[in-house]
Structure formats: C-alpha cells, structure tokens
Amino acid sequence: MKGKTGWIVFDPLTTSESMRATWELFQANVGEGLPITGVIYSHTHADHWGGVRGKAFGRDDWDRPGRDVLI
Secondary structure, eight states: OBOSSSEEEESOOSSHHHHHHHHHHHHHHTOTTOOEEEEEOSSSOGGGTTTTTSGGGSSTTTTSTTOOOBO
C-alpha cells in the first residue's frame, strides 16, 4: 500500500533473499523509488515476517536506531 512518504509492506515474505528480489522487481516496475516506511504483519508465522531483514529497506541494518520504519 502506498502511504504519504513511502510504501507500507504487508507480510514481507519468508526470507531476506525473496524479499530483496521482490522489492527490486517492484521498484523496477511500480515503486517510484519510494522507500518502505511501514511493515504490517498479519500474524506471527515465519512465512509472514521472515523477509523483513531483506535489503529492501536500503541496508542490512535498516532497523538501527533513528531509522524511520514503523514495524
């Protein structure tokens, strides 16, 4: 879903590799170069959150203090 300042991701897949590949494809075709600014998890099974650390967030350490991503 597109928010005011970036994309809100719902259930970011199972692995960082799958999320990274999906994000690159999305950005190439739809993403408008906007960052991910939020993540929504439908529930706690790993197949719904395992990809959250993918480089889709710009860096491997995207969750460092001061990063503006709401999880």
